[in-house]
Amino acid sequence: MTAPEIHCGDCRAVLAALTPASVDVVVTSPPYNLDLRYASYQDRREDAEYLDWMVRVAEAVRRVMKPDASFFLNISGSSARPWLPFELIVRLRPLFVLQNHITWIKSIATGSDSVGHYKPVGGTRFLNHAHEHIFHLTLDGNVKLDRLAIGVPFKDKSNIARRGHVRDLRCRGNTWFIPYATVQSRAEKFHHPGTFPVDLPRWCIRLHGRPAPVVLDPFMGTGTTLVAARLEHAHGIGIDIDPAYVAIARERLSRLEDG
Template sequence: MSPPNLHPAPLWDLRLGDCVEGMRALEDASVDVVVTSPPYNLDIDYGTFADNAARGEYLEWCDSWANQIRRVLKPEGSFFLNIGASPKNPLLPHQLALRLEPLFRLQNTIHWIKSITVKTRQGEQVSAGHFKPINSRRFLTDCHEYVFHFTHRGDVPLDRLAVGVPYAHKSNIARWSHTGGQDRRCRGNNWFIPYQTIRSREAQRPHPATFPAALAEQCLKLHGLRENMTVLDPFLGIGHSAIAAATCGAARFIGFELDPVYHAEACERVAALSAPTCGADPGLFD
């Protein structure tokens, strides 16, 4: 894919208020990429939003915003939906994915890995990422969330190599003709993206349930960066998707956030982006 003429900074549209109401004012088929993480209905203390509805009520509410996303998403657009579970609610992400089945095709399922232990080629066991242990004899500590990649028809071409990785065994470059001699292969659907290490949550990440900007950035690059790209996040939080949109040269970013404190924080973060640069890979170790 040829490099598009990217914008130095998006036209920002960060709105305080309900996203369902807000999205009603957007034009049909006007958004290239939606990257978002709604409340998971796991009783998180969000300040304004009550995250503890009955499951049926929650899923009905999801219908209301998902219908708006379907309407505003361009025919070739991508909708990346980040959602996690809890040990006591392991099926929630799948229930939501099934619920959205009449509206979208599930084109890809990505696993966002927050913490992992691997054995290196030297045989050393290495742990990386942010591990938040739970005290339980029943449940494993949950180290991942889902990113469901929905599209209208399941046939949106992607820029897989934009988020690709080098071959571990270089002999594969010549062995497989589809490489075209390039040392880059598809990354696959396990994405290890740790949170940035912070000293003070209150000061540096004042929100109980965020995703790293690098996660949204990888989604945007996978969809394929293009000129005049419009990115939407109906559940903006403190603005990590907005930062990713700027990094990726989006022309326009629209975000909605119900809570005035988070909205103000997102606006501050966006204002601080004077000269967005291409995001570096997050470091491996916490």
């Protein structure tokens, strides 16, 4: 397998230099414009300016996607500022088909039990914010997926024969429960305010279902998508504007090689 390509720079500039129609899977989580404290990037601008910028990034991503590529865009609003992800996805409509809308669930209560971590919110207006969007964008809406690659066993085994399935697996559906691993310190979160768990990009890569795919993350942060790509035997390309996060990504990948 070829070594991952890691670029430190502005994603639009780096994307412009990549070969057109060369990428199978894009998994990324851009800045959300929610004033998160990144090492250098200022995560708060006028909403209109942010949306224009994200459309230009999406155009640059579209150029490098193969005709049957999948673009998984993970984004969220906050309880107080919930509109932006929806405004963005409407702006992206001339560029992509929204083939699936996946809800990433970070914590859930079933009956009187609960699983996963959540940040408690104060006050009486809002429910705790326990989910994010993963918009699955494709060029024509007809991209064939390997749904059973992330399938789950049937609860009622009689369904296997009755419905003519060959394997004890059914589609997981479009609600994905992926909790964060428990960490004891900020260092274990790589001193980054907005990472996603490695299973999120792993499931996206498996769902797209091509052997040895080229996987791109234009907002790589600490390199979680590249770690996932490595674990899924994919070729990873990552871009981040911040040298401190690029260094962390390189370190995570070299630990993977050593271990």
